[in-house]
Amino acid sequence: MTALSNSRDFAISPILSSSRSFGSINLVNFQFSHCKLRNSNKASFCCPSIRLPITVTMAAMASDQSAVKTVDSVPNSSMKLLFVEMGVGYDQHGQDITSAAMRACRDAISSNSIPAFRRGSIPGVSFDEMKLQIKLGVPRPLQHLLDIEKVKSVFPYGAISNVEVVDGGLICSSGVHVEEMGDKNDDCYIVNAAVYVGY
DSSP: OOOOTTOEEEEEOSOOSSOEEETTEEEOSOOEEEEEEOSSSEEEEEETTTTEEEEEEHHHHHHHHTTSOOOOOSSOTTSOEEEEEEEEEEEOSSOOHHHHHHHHHHHHHTTOOOHHHHHTOSTTOOGGGOEEEEEEEEOGGGGGGOOHHHHHTTOSSSEEEEEEEEEOOEEEEOSOOOGGGTOSSSEEEEEEEEEEEEO
8 A cells, every 4th residue: 555645654562452443434353564554534554464444543543642640741840850860660570560669760760870969069069959850651451550659669868759650661471470479461561760869
């Protein structure tokens, strides 16, 4: 099928194991790879494996996304930004999204040292004025299970002024279901973290 001039690549994975409704159509057990998203108002998927055009209205997608609770975006203008730390965390056994988020935050900060605040390297800024803002990419179906207070406990110092949770991360198979490690299934949870440091 010929791509329109305004098309761009769009991919959906993994295979949807159950029916999900997007607007006026249902997607059942389809896998889309290297499909095309056409037009500004509609997502038109051309999928060679099923050889059917599937159209999803962007309005329907937007209304679905609006169900996610929003907070002030991170980073925001409430602090002067100095640097950004990024990390990834996994929970391979036990299906605990909070553990994955805590590991992502530890990964973000574990390779850094911040002497500037304690040593007074920033004129007029004391150690007590250090601020953190945290952005977490978490799979949407698991966001309501996330314990933000436990995630905050990872950071040894700095006032956490904002935590934003957005759609991200991944649910994938670990390849093995180990009951003695608390597994309910073989799901592995992955979380992405960005930590913004400033004053």
